[in-house]
Amino acid sequence: MQRSAFQIFFQTGAWTVIAFLVLPLLVVLPISFTDTSYIGLPKEGLSLQHYVNYFTDPKWLGATWTSVWIGVVVATCATVLGTAFAIGCWFLSDRASSIARWVLITPILVPPVVQSLGFYRFWVVLGLIDTHVGVILAHTLLALPYVSISVFAALTNLDRNIPRAARSLGASVMQTVWAVVVPAAKPGIATGFIFAFIVSFDEIVGVLFITVRRVSTLPKMIWEGIQDNIDPTIAAVATVLVVITLVATAIGVMRKK
Amino acid sequence: MPRINEKVSYWMLVAPALAIMVIFYIVPVLGIWKIAFTEPETGVANFVAMAGSNAVKTSFIITFRVAAITTIGCLILGYIVAYAISNFASKFTPLMVALVILPFWVSVLIRSFSWIVLLGRSGIVNDTLKGAGLIDAPLRLMHNETGVLIAMIHVMLPFAILPMLTNMRGISGAYVQAARSLGASEWTAFRQVYFPQTMPGVMSGALLVFVLSLGFFVTPALLGGGRVLMISEYITYQIQEFLNWGLGSALSVALLIATALVLLIAARFVNLRSALLERK
Numbered sequence: 001m002q003r004s005a006f007q008i009f010f011q012t013g014a015w016t017v018i019a020f021l022v023l024p025l026l027v028v029l030p031i032s033f034t035d036t037s038y039i040g041l042p043k044e045g046l047s048l049q050h051y052v053n054y055f056t057d058p059k060w061l062g063a064t065w066t067s068v069w070i071g072v073v074v075a076t077c078a079t080v081l082g083t084a085f086a087i088g089c090w091f092l093s094d095r096a097s098s099i100a101r102w103v104l105i106t107p108i109l110v111p112p113v114v115q116s117l118g119f120y121r122f123w124v125v126l127g128l129i130d131t132h133v134g135v136i137l138a139h140t141l142l143a144l145p146y147v148s149i150s151v152f153a154a155l156t157n158l159d160r161n162i163p164r165a166a167r168s169l170g171a172s173v174m175q176t177v178w179a180v181v182v183p184a185a186k187p188g189i190a191t192g193f194i195f196a197f198i199v200s201f202d203e204i205v206g207v208l209f210i211t212v213r214r215v216s217t218l219p220k221m222i223w224e225g226i227q228d229n230i231d232p233t234i235a236a237v238a239t240v241l242v243v244i245t246l247v248a249t250a251i252g253v254m255r256k257k
Numbered sequence: 258m259p260r261i262n263e264k265v266s267y268w269m270l271v272a273p274a275l276a277i278m279v280i281f282y283i284v285p286v287l288g289i290w291k292i293a294f295t296e297p298e299t300g301v302a303n304f305v306a307m308a309g310s311n312a313v314k315t316s317f318i319i320t321f322r323v324a325a326i327t328t329i330g331c332l333i334l335g336y337i338v339a340y341a342i343s344n345f346a347s348k349f350t351p352l353m354v355a356l357v358i359l360p361f362w363v364s365v366l367i368r369s370f371s372w373i374v375l376l377g378r379s380g381i382v383n384d385t386l387k388g389a390g391l392i393d394a395p396l397r398l399m400h401n402e403t404g405v406l407i408a409m410i411h412v413m414l415p416f417a418i419l420p421m422l423t424n425m426r427g428i429s430g431a432y433v434q435a436a437r438s439l440g441a442s443e444w445t446a447f448r449q450v451y452f453p454q455t456m457p458g459v460m461s462g463a464l465l466v467f468v469l470s471l472g473f474f475v476t477p478a479l480l481g482g483g484r485v486l487m488i489s490e491y492i493t494y495q496i497q498e499f500l501n502w503g504l505g506s507a508l509s510v511a512l513l514i515a516t517a518l519v520l521l522i523a524a525r526f527v528n529l530r531s532a533l534l535e536r537k
Contacts, residue, residue: 004443006443006444006447007345007443010337010340010341010344011341013337014337014338014342014353015341017334017337017338017414018338018353018356018357021356021359021411021415022359022360024368024371024372024411025360025363025368027371027381028367028370028371028374031374039374041381041384081274082274084270084271084273085270085275087270088267088269088270088271088272089271091270092264092267092271100271100275102534103275103283104274104278105533105534106282106286107282109468109533110472110513110516111471111472111473111488111489111509111512111513111516112473112474113474113489113490113492113493113509114289114472114489114492114509114512114513115282115285115286117289117492117505117509118282118285118286118287118288118289119285121285121288122284122285122288137277137281140277141277141278141282144274144278148274149534149535152535153535156535173263173266173267198362201364202364202365202366204364204366204475205474205475219364222370223366226366226369226373226479235370235374238367238370241363241364241367242363245359245363246359248362249355249358249362252355253351253352253355256351
């Protein structure tokens with residue numbers, strides 16, 4: 001088929017933009033193999049020294065582990081709370097529950113620095129500064145909107161007559177929720193869990209405000225590394241994370257097919 | 258069973274999440290308002306100081322300018338991608354969608370770091386251009402607004418593409434076909450028939466990108482190198498360097514109000530419910 005200039009413009013344009021979107025993610029790869037001790041392209045040959053540094057430095061490993069386990073705890077808390085919330089709102093579907101849903105998504109709209117100031121002052125009062133509990137609580141709040149949105153989206157396709165049938169056959173509200181609504185919401189719950197984990201795993205501004213020295217997460221280590229501006233270990237860490245993301249996305253695309 | 262009991266049990270599902278959000282989030286954010294009016298002393302002194310400061314004015318202008326340019330850039334680039342994905346079906350379409358979503362999963366911190374590596378004084382772009390003999394002295398691509406804008410557009414682009422994509426996928430091809438069969442050129446059919454139908458998606462994307470950009474901290478702070486002080490960074494300076502909680506909080510209140518105003522104005526053009534609450 002003959003393609004018009006119009007189509008050629010949009011098609012090449014789209015691929016150019018996608019290249020702009022994806023290629024910068026890959027620049028960390030060559031940098032991570034540099035044989036220099038500063039951030040730059042390899043000079044004489046490739047070197048694994050920065051990977052060795054990442055995988056042997058207790059500070060980097062400790063921060064990675066902290067981010068992972070905090071992420072899992074946050075994802076679990078946010079998924080349980082957010083799923084119950086979204087299911088309750090779905091049943092109610094009235095004005096009050098709609099307002100409740102708006103309240104729950106405020107963390108998406110409030111600028112990160114502003115909410116972090118709020119956290120800082122309140123956490124000082126509660127004695128949660130520089131504690132893991134403090135970080136988990138803050139991250140759970142930031143993750144809740146994403147769980148609530150994705151579970152609610154999954155429920156929009158559920159026929160309201162099905163839980164009604166369960167109720168009229170004698171199931172209690174909790175039995176209906178557990179046996180009928182939760183299974184229907186499963187895809188949304190899974191998405192919500194992943195979102196919540198990522199929100200916590202990547203969160204930086206809150207952590208900068210509410211932690212000092214005792215708690216160190218991976219983003220905080222990266223942030224401090226960029227400020228010092230010398231250590232190519234960041235590139236190795238970034239490469240590991242980008243490769244994990246690429247593999248996960250590839251698996252996701254394959255499974256859809 | 259009486260109906261009222263049923264409602265109570267649904268509210269019991271809603272209550273835990275709502276309660277911790279109100280107690281540990283809404284209350285602390287409202288606490289910022291209190292600080293703005295009470296520290297160091299009760300009154301509106303912080304707001305007077307804020308209104309009188311040229312640095313604050315400059316920072317607000319930079320913030321709105323960066324947010325506006327980022328939004329426009331994301332809309333133009335994003336529109337092209339969304340259009341191609343939803344109108345030219347091919348075996349590459351799923352790949353394109355996956356590549357659009359991919360950057361979402363890579364943290365903003367790492368994406369900003371990548372841009373530092375690319376745009377720095379002896380970054381990859383400058384080194385390549387110098388190696389090719391195109392420039393003698395390195396270009397200043399970072400620690401200025403150019404660098405911030407490039408990285409901001411990169412970070413925000415998926416937020417613009419996804420709502421437009423959702424919108425365009427719901428548009429029937431019949432209207433453009435009808436226009437074409439009535440003699441309209443491809444361009445005319447696009448401009449007069451297709452484009453107006455995509456406005457809801459464009460508006461949702463614009464709102465999302467603009468609101469997120471207004472309060473953005475990480476990318477401007479890293480790529481701006483202290484020279485592109487957007488409000489969020491200005492606030493952290495006031496608090497971390499000068500321990501000036503009063504002014505920092507007053508600025509936070511101003512930023513919150515600015516965000517709320519943008520949402521209020523946007524509500525006239527955008528269905529906020531579908532743009533924010535029922536986002537997919």
